[in-house]
Amino acid sequence: MRPRTWVLLLAAVFALLQLANVTGRDTPDTKNYLSYALSLGGGSKRGVAAATIEYVCASQASTARRNQSVHVVRFHRPDPTDRVTAECREREWRHVEPRLAAGQTGGHTVPYMEERFMRIFEARPGYPVFLVPFLTAFGVTWGLWAASVVIACAGGVLAFLILRTLSAPVPLASAGQALYYVLPCGTTAMRPMTEGLLMALTLAAVWGCALVLRAGRRRAGLALVAGSLLALFTVKHSQALFLGVCLAAAGALIALRRHRRGRPPGRDVLALAAVGLAGALVTMALARLLHYPSVSDSLQDLLTGHFARPDREDPWPEFWRLQGNFWMEWLRRQAWEPLFVAALGAGAWGALRRGGAVGGFVVAAAFTGILTQAGHPDIDIWGGRLIVLAWLLPVVGLPLLLGPLVRGRVALPAQGHAERARARS
Numbered sequence: 001m002r003p004r005t006w007v008l009l010l011a012a013v014f015a016l017l018q019l020a021n022v023t024g025r026d027t028p029d030t031k032n033y034l035s036y037a038l039s040l041g042g043g044s045k046r047g048v049a050a051a052t053i054e055y056v057c058a059s060q061a062s063t064a065r066r067n068q069s070v071h072v073v074r075f076h077r078p079d080p081t082d083r084v085t086a087e088c089r090e091r092e093w094r095h096v097e098p099r100l101a102a103g104q105t106g107g108h109t110v111p112y113m114e115e116r117f118m119r120i121f122e123a124r125p126g127y128p129v130f131l132v133p134f135l136t137a138f139g140v141t142w143g144l145w146a147a148s149v150v151i152a153c154a155g156g157v158l159a160f161l162i163l164r165t166l167s168a169p170v171p172l173a174s175a176g177q178a179l180y181y182v183l184p185c186g187t188t189a190m191r192p193m194t195e196g197l198l199m200a201l202t203l204a205a206v207w208g209c210a211l212v213l214r215a216g217r218r219r220a221g222l223a224l225v226a227g228s229l230l231a232l233f234t235v236k237h238s239q240a241l242f243l244g245v246c247l248a249a250a251g252a253l254i255a256l257r258r259h260r261r262g263r264p265p266g267r268d269v270l271a272l273a274a275v276g277l278a279g280a281l282v283t284m285a286l287a288r289l290l291h292y293p294s295v296s297d298s299l300q301d302l303l304t305g306h307f308a309r310p311d312r313e314d315p316w317p318e319f320w321r322l323q324g325n326f327w328m329e330w331l332r333r334q335a336w337e338p339l340f341v342a343a344l345g346a347g348a349w350g351a352l353r354r355g356g357a358v359g360g361f362v363v364a365a366a367f368t369g370i371l372t373q374a375g376h377p378d379i380d381i382w383g384g385r386l387i388v389l390a391w392l393l394p395v396v397g398l399p400l401l402l403g404p405l406v407r408g409r410v411a412l413p414a415q416g417h418a419e420r421a422r423a424r425s
Contacts, residue, residue: 010178011156011177018148024066026191027191027192027385030056035112037132040128065084108122116307123290123293124194124234127235134146148189152190156186160173162362165207165210172406176395183343183395194235198236199389203392205224206361207224209361213356229282243276244278247279249364251276322377343398344366346397348397353401363393366393369390370390373387
């Protein structure tokens with residue numbers, strides 16, 4: 001079969017498997033993004049609140065019914081759907097109704113929590129804008145599901161494209177796509193929240209780096225990196241900042257290493273570093289200009305339980321203490337189940353040993369997951385969703401590590417002698 005056939009087949013199989021869980025994927029953040037998207041579609045504040053609450057409660061009821069059906073004691077009890085739905089509606093409206101009555105109707109999100117907390121989501125229009133056509137075409141439940149499938153499938157396809165640009169054979173590139181789907185990347189990407197789109201855009205930026213350094217498509221690659229950073233700003237501006245800084249740092253380190261070895265740093269590497277640095281600077285400038293929540297706001301949100309308690313007078317010492325405690329506990333848990341750390345190590349080895357300069361940018365992109373987790377050291381956040389970007393390292397690095405085991409390396413048809421020479425460098 002042709003490579004594109006394998007890509008489409010893997011994506012189709014993944015999409016079909018997701019039909020097993022159309023509901024029950026929502027997170028506490030989902031209702032904020034959903035209400036934002038429905039507001040963009042022209043709904044009234046109360047109508048948006050009703051539609052969002054119905055989706056959340058139907059999802060909770062579905063999960064409760066499935067959990068009860070396999071509970072060893074309660075599986076024979078009556079269906080809990082109606083009870084759970086009613087309790088959920090009462091609880092959600094109890095939070096929303098007083099705030100609507102008090103006039104907290106500004107912005108696009110429904111006021112589920114304090115206004116300072118909701119401002120965090122008002123500064124993330126990218127994902128809600130992406131949802132609008134799906135919600136319009138398929139309704140809330142199937143629209144969210146379809147949007148998640150598209151995002152998750154796109155991430156796998158981008159992993160395939162990165163590996164093919166690095167001259168990986170089709171079987172290994174397909175393995176990278178499959179890894180994206182079966183590792184926590186795919187699970188998290190299917191959640192109706194920003195992380196799936198963040199991973200896809202981060203992979204798009206990495207593909208841009210590969211196009212510049214390995215395929216000789218400098219202009220297209222730089223444009224893709226810059227466009228990805230701009231899109232990331234609209235989805236979650238902290239990720240645009242982290243990725244820009246990490247790309248700039250990776251480019252600087254690669255150039256310094258080459259300089260110490262008596263080699264020229266490379267115009268393309270410096271160009272990628274410059275685009276990353278420019279992206280970080282533009283992100284900071286735009287965030288200040290648009291009055292987006294600051295680092296101080298994020299810190300207070302973390303330490304006050306989403307502004308449920310008074311602000312901390314001196315938050316930084318508390319933050320650093322929490323930071324140390326978090327990573328000690330995180331390391332203990334990783335020692336207990338070291339799959340993640342082992343995958344990171346193997347992925348980094350493959351990316352740096354087999355990916356050349358592009359491998360350095362792959363590691364940099366994955367490191368944004370570590371930075372995201374460090375910025376919010378909350379051990380109770382389920383699923384490792386904050387650090388999920390780090391899983392991009394084994395997605396790309398493991399197939400590269402296995403490259404020598406596959407006979408007959410496959411070169412890209414578009415590569416000429418100049419590009420092959422560039423790839424070997």
